[in-house]
Amino acid sequence: MLAYGQGTAANAADQPKAPAAAVIISGAAYSPVLDYPMQPKRYSEVKLQDAFWEPRIATNAKVTIPFEVQKLTESGSRRGFSGGVLEAAILSLQTHADASLQAQVEASIQRMKQAPGSGNSGFEIAAAYFNATGDRGLIDNAVRSADALYENFRAHNPPFSGGERDAINCVQLFRVTHNKKHLDLAKHYLDIRGLPSSVNRSRHNQSYKPVLEQSEAVGHAVNCVSLMVSLADVGVLTGLHEYLDTALRMWQDTVTRKLYITGGVGSTGNEGFGEPYALPNISAYAETCAVLMYITLNHKLFLATGDSRYIDVMERGMYNNAVDGVSASGNRFFYVNRLASAGDGRDNRWERASLECCPPNLVRFLAGMPGLIYAQDQSGAIYINLYVSSEASFQVNNRELSLSVASEMPWGGKSRITISAKEEVNGEIRLRVPGWARNQPVPSSLYSYLDKVERQTSVSVNGKPFAAAVNKSGYVPLDRNWKDGDFVEIEFPFEARKAIANPRVKEDRGRIAVERGPVVYCAEWPDVTDGHVLDLLFDAKAELKPSFEKAFYGGATVMATEARRISNPSAEAKPVKLIPYSLWANREAGEMSVWLSKEEYAIGDTGPAGGVIFYENPNDAADGWRYLEAAPFDQSAGTKWGC
Numbered sequence: 181m182l183a184y185g186q187g188t189a190a191n192a193a194d195q196p197k198a199p200a201a202a203v204i205i206s207g208a209a210y211s212p213v214l215d216y217p218m219q220p221k222r223y224s225e226v227k228l229q230d231a232f233w234e235p236r237i238a239t240n241a242k243v244t245i246p247f248e249v250q251k252l253t254e255s256g257s258r259r260g261f262s263g264g265v266l267e268a269a270i271l272s273l274q275t276h277a278d279a280s281l282q283a284q285v286e287a288s289i290q291r292m293k294q295a296p297g298s299g300n301s302g303f304e305i306a307a308a309y310f311n312a313t314g315d316r317g318l319i320d321n322a323v324r325s326a327d328a329l330y331e332n333f334r335a336h337n338p339p340f341s342g343g344e345r346d347a348i349n350c351v352q353l354f355r356v357t358h359n360k361k362h363l364d365l366a367k368h369y370l371d372i373r374g375l376p377s378s379v380n381r382s383r384h385n386q387s388y389k390p391v392l393e394q395s396e397a398v399g400h401a402v403n404c405v406s407l408m409v410s411l412a413d414v415g416v417l418t419g420l421h422e423y424l425d426t427a428l429r430m431w432q433d434t435v436t437r438k439l440y441i442t443g444g445v446g447s448t449g450n451e452g453f454g455e456p457y458a459l460p461n462i463s464a465y466a467e468t469c470a471v472l473m474y475i476t477l478n479h480k481l482f483l484a485t486g487d488s489r490y491i492d493v494m495e496r497g498m499y500n501n502a503v504d505g506v507s508a509s510g511n512r513f514f515y516v517n518r519l520a521s522a523g524d525g526r527d528n529r530w531e532r533a534s535l536e537c538c539p540p541n542l543v544r545f546l547a548g549m550p551g552l553i554y555a556q557d558q559s560g561a562i563y564i565n566l567y568v569s570s571e572a573s574f575q576v577n578n579r580e581l582s583l584s585v586a587s588e589m590p591w592g593g594k595s596r597i598t599i600s601a602k603e604e605v606n607g608e609i610r611l612r613v614p615g616w617a618r619n620q621p622v623p624s625s626l627y628s629y630l631d632k633v634e635r636q637t638s639v640s641v642n643g644k645p646f647a648a649a650v651n652k653s654g655y656v657p658l659d660r661n662w663k664d665g666d667f668v669e670i671e672f673p674f675e676a677r678k679a680i681a682n683p684r685v686k687e688d689r690g691r692i693a694v695e696r697g698p699v700v701y702c703a704e705w706p707d708v709t710d711g712h713v714l715d716l717l718f719d720a721k722a723e724l725k726p727s728f729e730k731a732f733y734g735g736a737t738v739m740a741t742e743a744r745r746i747s748n749p750s751a752e753a754k755p756v757k758l759i760p761y762s763l764w765a766n767r768e769a770g771e772m773s774v775w776l777s778k779e780e781y782a783i784g785d786t787g788p789a790g791g792v793i794f795y796e797n798p799n800d801a802a803d804g805w806r807y808l809e810a811a812p813f814d815q816s817a818g819t820k821w822g823c
Contacts, residue, residue: 203375205333205368210418212363215355216483217416217558221572223551224274224312230569232590233549235734236503240546241276243510245269248539249284251532261288264540267308271547274312293317297325300365303349307356322353330361333368341379341387343369344403347410351417367414370407370423384452392422395429397438397453401446401470402537404430404453405477412480424484431481434474435493436624441679441693442504442700442761442774443497444517446470457684461520461775462790463812468505468514468538471497472545479552482565486557488654489623491565492615494552496622498566499590499698503762505542508733513539514765519774520714522789523705527769554583561608563655567595567670576607581662583609590697591728591737593617593674599666607662610655613637616698617672618650627679630692630720635673642666672697676724676739681775687786690779692720694739700761701739705770707757713771714788716743716756720778724758733763746780747806781807 228234248265261284269285272278289309292302302325306318332338350366353359372378374390381387384399386407397404408427415424434445437456444466447454451467454460478494481487504517512529515538521527553570555563560576567587574581580602587595597609617637621627639648639656648656648670658668677695681688694701703713718741725740732738739758744751764772773788781793787809800806 203337203368203371205330205337206361206364208367208418208420210420212354212358212360212417213419214358215417216480218483218486218555218563219557220479220483220551221554221556221574223271223548225572226550226553227571228550228568229571230587230589231735233568237546237549238276239510240268240506240543241272241278244506244539245272245543245547246278246281247511248543249281251536253284261285262292262305264544267305268540268543268547270305270308270312271544275547275550289315289318293321295321297321298328299325300329300346300349300353303353307352310356319353319356323357323359326350326353326359326362326365330365333365337372339375339377339379340369340372341381341385343373343391344386344407344410347414348406351410351413354417363414363417366410367418367420367423370410370414384450392426394426395433397430397434397445400450400452401465401467402451402473405434405445405470405473409473409477409480412477412484416480416484427477428481431477432624435622436626439493439622439624439626440464440466440501440519441496441621441627441681441695442466442500442517442519443474443493443495444471444501445474457682457686459681459685460687460786460790461773462518462522462788464516464518464520466501466517466519468502468517469541471501471505471517472541475502475545475552483555486563486653488565488612489615491612492620492623492654495566495614495698496700498549498552500700500761502542502545504764505538506546508763508766513542519702519761520788520790521765521770521772522714523769523771527765527772529765559608561610561657563610563612564597565612576605579603579605581605581607590699591735593672593697595670597668597670599662599664599668601662601664605662606660608657608659609662609668610657611639611668611670612655613648613650614672614698615654616677616695618654621677621679621695626682626685627693628682630678630680633673633675633677635675637673638671640669643669676726678720678724686784688775689785690777690782691775692718692778693775694724694758696726696737696739699737700774701758702761702764702772702774703743703756703758703776704764704767704772706767707759708771709754711770713756713773715746716773716776717746717749717780718743718756718776718778719753732759733766736760736763743776746777747800749780 245268249261252261269281273282303322306322310319347366347369350362354362370391374387378387386399386404408430411423411427438453446465446467447459475494475497478490482490501517505514507529514529553566553568554572562574567589569585569587571584582600584598619632637648639646674697678692679695705711722741726737728737741756742753743756744753785793787793789809790812791810793807794810795808797806
């Protein structure tokens, strides 16, 4: 068998490799479409009024964006005011006027207009600036650059290793110009990836085989999710379904085997996806950039399909992993968003880093976040995807219909939608019923709830109960003639829930995670008697008592419960307060954990330091210690020893 294998390998090595020229730009016939079948309500046309997102977006505009601009323009910086920060500023200025920032943006735009264009890296900024102002200066530069890129591929077809960001950039240009050549460019960047002639072929950069043959989320998490986004874009806009189908296969792999309960993706120290069901907590990566791109992916998959399960995943990432990436003050950041902390290592949020990819993406996400709340399909039906207190107006059957949403979310389950219309409007409003309100934390078996809540979502129209039948896409459709002053009320079951992981996730065996609505909770050191949370033992049946603390970082619901120590479970239980995961690490470094032990350790379990429990002391009462834990393979989290 060995000799046969060696001979086969030798023969394969002698075979001529397919040249890159085998894939020709514009070689496939298709009829492009202008955009996704569903359109989000533009962020600048949504007026926020809520107490969760509006303050965060205001802090982003007043503190975080100016701070990022300062870092880019301070003496010695080679980057200059560009990239994601510039795009974020362009978006933010549409909703938060700032004369100083406006002047800096205009100066930067003028420099870009005068610089000769090269490559596709400026296409997104060109599209953002055009969409905000109507100014075509950067678009014209981008078109010239795109023409040069297209001609180079047509004439020389050079080998290439990347493609995901390049394709996204070209799609953004196409959505402005509607020039098929620009969509051809985006598609070609994907088609030449993973060819035998590709440069630096590897699983880490997802070029180990042609993209349409891939089905797993592998390698660098940010790039892999970006690849899924570009596949979805190209698939929808070209009508070539195999591209969208590939994105859906890779998404399915993440949501069934590689998704953190906080909505994050990427579990290994190389910024990448790990093995299926390998979701470590204290050495988790869950990079801020990765979840932001994952939010984008899930939103696009919804826009392509109208299925609310993608919004379920998007919402989980938004309220937990994403907002955890920036401090309450707006000027400290997390690159890595771990699910447990030993109290040191990477637990201090930072102002500056040698590589700052996350803050620029974070400020861009927050500036455009209101664009994720509503959508409208080609029939005119309005989708309410996120229950955020806000106002927005829509055109339905050539008449204007305005919605005003007053919601308790994310701290309560009641929302009221009031309709304004100058004349009667016939149309459909579709109310999303989140998976967590239907006893399904994620659209897979990766996580489940310990107990089933029998109470159903209730809906009323003008005070009269409405049979809230949830359709297969996860919405309650309301199709009627709407009059000025009509109102809809929806209430979700909003109990505190205890979630467990699939048994294949060994790091979470015997543990629970606490949720309420879309918010995941954690235990942090200031809220425990002695400051140690990693060895707490919780009763899975213990009551969780929610209460709203107005003074806690602008107001948040916390949970009161109690716990014992795994090292001494016979001791009296003591009070513990759980806080929203997104607010940890705002009170100096200390221990934290999302997954809370409900069982004593068994040999082979993952211990509090991230290693393996390999011995239980039968004389623990006399000796004063109970377990021995092997040093974890990855000690980059700065875990303390001698515990």
